[in-house]
Amino acid sequence: MATVIKSIGSGKDYSTIAAWIVSLSDGTYSSGDDIIGELYDSSYDETFNIGDAPFSTGALNSVTLRANSAYKHDGTPDSGVKIIYSGSVSDSDAPYKVSYNSSTYGEYKVKIEDIEFADFNHSANVHAYGFMLSEKTTIMSRCLVDNFTSSSLSTKRFRIFKQGKPRIQNCMIFNCGKTYSAGGVSANVQAFNLDNSAEGKVYNSTVYNIFDSSTNTVWGAFYGEYINTIIASAGICFRVVSGSNNSNNLSTDSTAPGPSSRTNRAQQWLFVSTTQGSEDLHLKNNSAALNGGTNLGTAFDIQYDIDGLDRDATGGLWDIGADQCQSCRITSFQANKRLSLGFSVNQAVSSFNLSDF
Amino acid sequence: MELIVKVGNPDGPQTSYRDGDIVQTFSPDRILLSNAEGICNVNNFSLNEVTGLRENDSLLMKFLELRNTYKFERVNSNDIRRTNMITEEEDILNTTPNDKGEYINAYQFISRRLKSARHCIFGSSGAEIWYGKTRPSVDLDALWNDIETHTGQLKQNNVSWNFSPIEKRRFLVMNCCGHGHSHTHEDAISHAACINCSCGCDLHELSEDFANERIESVQIDGDPIIEEETGVDSGDPTFEQILVARRKFTVPYWDYDSLLSLDIDDIRDPNKQVDARKELESRPTGDLLTINKIDAGIITL
Numbered sequence: 001m002a003t004v005i006k007s008i009g010s011g012k013d014y015s016t017i018a019a020w021i022v023s024l025s026d027g028t029y030s031s032g033d034d035i036i037g038e039l040y041d042s043s044y045d046e047t048f049n050i051g052d053a054p055f056s057t058g059a060l061n062s063v064t065l066r067a068n069s070a071y072k073h074d075g076t077p078d079s080g081v082k083i084i085y086s087g088s089v090s091d092s093d094a095p096y097k098v099s100y101n102s103s104t105y106g107e108y109k110v111k112i113e114d115i116e117f118a119d120f121n122h123s124a125n126v127h128a129y130g131f132m133l134s135e136k137t138t139i140m141s142r143c144l145v146d147n148f149t150s151s152s153l154s155t156k157r158f159r160i161f162k163q164g165k166p167r168i169q170n171c172m173i174f175n176c177g178k179t180y181s182a183g184g185v186s187a188n189v190q191a192f193n194l195d196n197s198a199e200g201k202v203y204n205s206t207v208y209n210i211f212d213s214s215t216n217t218v219w220g221a222f223y224g225e226y227i228n229t230i231i232a233s234a235g236i237c238f239r240v241v242s243g244s245n246n247s248n249n250l251s252t253d254s255t256a257p258g259p260s261s262r263t264n265r266a267q268q269w270l271f272v273s274t275t276q277g278s279e280d281l282h283l284k285n286n287s288a289a290l291n292g293g294t295n296l297g298t299a300f301d302i303q304y305d306i307d308g309l310d311r312d313a314t315g316g317l318w319d320i321g322a323d324q325c326q327s328c329r330i331t332s333f334q335a336n337k338r339l340s341l342g343f344s345v346n347q348a349v350s351s352f353n354l355s356d357f
Numbered sequence: 358m359e360l361i362v363k364v365g366n367p368d369g370p371q372t373s374y375r376d377g378d379i380v381q382t383f384s385p386d387r388i389l390l391s392n393a394e395g396i397c398n399v400n401n402f403s404l405n406e407v408t409g410l411r412e413n414d415s416l417l418m419k420f421l422e423l424r425n426t427y428k429f430e431r432v433n434s435n436d437i438r439r440t441n442m443i444t445e446e447e448d449i450l451n452t453t454p455n456d457k458g459e460y461i462n463a464y465q466f467i468s469r470r471l472k473s474a475r476h477c478i479f480g481s482s483g484a485e486i487w488y489g490k491t492r493p494s495v496d497l498d499a500l501w502n503d504i505e506t507h508t509g510q511l512k513q514n515n516v517s518w519n520f521s522p523i524e525k526r527r528f529l530v531m532n533c534c535g536h537g538h539s540h541t542h543e544d545a546i547s548h549a550a551c552i553n554c555s556c557g558c559d560l561h562e563l564s565e566d567f568a569n570e571r572i573e574s575v576q577i578d579g580d581p582i583i584e585e586e587t588g589v590d591s592g593d594p595t596f597e598q599i600l601v602a603r604r605k606f607t608v609p610y611w612d613y614d615s616l617l618s619l620d621i622d623d624i625r626d627p628n629k630q631v632d633a634r635k636e637l638e639s640r641p642t643g644d645l646l647t648i649n650k651i652d653a654g655i656i657t658l
Contacts, residue, residue: 010391010392010395010519011395011519011521012521013521013523014521014523014524015518015519015520015521015524016361016380016381018361018380018381018572019361019380019381019524019528022363022374022380022528023523023527025373025374026365026366026527028527041391041394041395042394042395042398043391043394045387045391046381047572049574049603051372051373051600051603053373053374057369057373071475074469074470074472074473074475074476075469076469076470077489077490078425078477078489078491079470079473079475079476079477080475084491086565086569087565087569088569090573090576090598091578091595091596091598092582092595092596092597092598093576093598099600118491119491121493127593127595147490147491154591155591155592155593156591156593157591157593157595185589185590185591186589187587187588187589188589188591190587193587222587233458267458268454268458268460272461272462272465272466272469273460273461273462273465273466274454274458274459274460274461275437275439275450275459275460275461276427276457276459276489276490277425277426277427277429277439277488277489277490278427278429278437278439278450278461278466278487278489279489280461280465280466280469282465282469284462284465285465
């Protein structure tokens with residue numbers, strides 16, 4: 001029983017994720033091994049489905065797909081390893097699936113870490129999803145999911161995460177939705193459409209701009225348990241959640257559930273940038289998400305934020321969302337103090353500007 | 358089109374990869390783009406030692422111009438000019454949201470990017486330049502023209518996928534192309550001629566769609582998924598998808614040993630590297646090389 005790391009990319013152990021997945025059940029590894037596939041390339045145009053074979057035939061203990069630490073994103077698009085998919089999926093299907101039987105082979109055997117998933121722009125007229133992470137199979141940490149779109153016609157559903165009880169933690173999901181603009185059905189676009197169970201957990205994640213171009217209502221969250229999670233500009237941000245432990249969430253409407261949640265916060269006061277092409281959902285100075293989270297401990301490495309920063313090492317309170325901001329100022333008191341010291345507020349000549357405060 | 362084929366597991370269930378299943382395919386455009394991305398990887402370019410920024414007019418900058426939709430230029434401490442490089446539309450963004458709700462704190466955005474040694478911020482301090490939003494398609498001719506201008510790399514030498522030694526030992530690496538048939542394949546002789554490329558057909562590269570279809574799986578509808586809990590009724594039900602076969606297409610390479618000069622023992626020996634790719638003028642036709650399992654009766658729905 002060993003931990004075996006294989007590199008994936010041009011000139012690496014495997015040139016594609018698909019070939020690496022085949023290797024998980026072809027006798028390459030020993031029973032009980034923990035296998036890690038590390039990605040290095042700028043982009044991988046692929047789908048994947050991790051089924052029973054690595055755990056049945058391969059008898060592996062766990063499978064991790066992650067970006068190599070020197071090639072991971074910096075929390076913004078196109079800054080690190082990216083998995084895209086330029087093809088199409090069949091009806092009611094997704095390009096990225098984890099489908100092994102967790103009742104038989106054990107829970108959370110698959111981990112997906114530090115990867116950007118982007119540019120799945122689906123044009124086939126079918127119900128389409130982004131991820132199908134069945135039952136309690138998957139822990140997805142510190143990933144970016146952005147620019148997933150469907151141009152399917154009005155009645156077709158589009159979900160970013162469909163079904164299951166995954167753990168989604170310290171991830172950012174943004175700029176996803178349907179681009180068909182001629183009518184439709186409300187709530188056919190949902191970011192999270194999970195099983196009705198508190199065992200599906202979305203913790204310390206940031207969701208922004210889930211849209212339906214037909215102007216029908218979209219939903220950010222439908223089922224699952226949410227703690228320390230921001231959902232902003234996503235129609236009805238938290239439509240329904242599961243269980244009674246939801247807390248410390250933030251929404252741009254009135255729906256953030258549970259105690260210590262913050263509602264009706266304007267999205268322009270939350271993030272560094274929402275500009276298309278330069279998105280940066282790290283928290284900005286005085287963001288309403290600062291210091292609003294609850295400490296979730298260290299289980300499943302939940303304490304590492306989108307940048308890999310150990311929230312506990314900062315010595316401060318946890319922030320809501322995927323980012324733990326070390327440098328953000330929180331009160332206007334500090335801004336007033338700095339201004340009183342005589343800094344120029346002339347933005348043309350100063351190296352500071354008011355918005356920095 | 359190049360492809361990598363599963364070797365071994367001939368008796369496994371169709372829901373797993375079986376002997377001959379096409380694991381992955383690579384269209385010519387995908388290969389050229391992937392190889393270009395490798396050459397233009399940010400790790401291959403240095404930072405200006407004084408400014409800590411990337412040099413303007415470098416190959417990296419040209420690559421990002423062709424790869425992205427938007428160019429961003431800092432015009433003062435607060436304002437960013439965004440240029441859509443496809444439509445040439447420009448707008449100014451700052452901390453005040455525009456009518457689409459977009460805003461940017463230039464100082465915080467740039468400061469955070471510069472913390473990474475892999476950043477792609479060009480220009481000079483106070484006049485930084487960067488790019489964003491991947492284009493739906495890339496002008497590969499222009500991209501490779503830039504690469505050939507700035508490096509010793511030639512496009513013609515980058516038309517093959519960089520398979521690893523492990524892949525050449527444990528899979529079968531092949532390629533194929535399209536044949537503009539001037540004949541039918543109703544007889545074994547013409548069928549064989551288009552496999553060993555003695556047919557005289559007009560040869561051409563295969564499309565992205567052809568490549569993508571070769572790695573589809575086979576699924577059938579199961580029970581309808583009841584979404585009544587959501588209260589949403591679009592009148593267009595979804596169904597549980599049941600996997601029938603991991604791959605719809607297979608390459609019965611063992612049948613092509615003589616036509617393609619394949620040594621089946623070598624292919625199945627995990628200690629021997631086999632690369633069965635051929636020059637364009639002798640590639641088999643993709644239509645015949647890849648077998649649709651449903652049409653061939655290998656799986657039934």
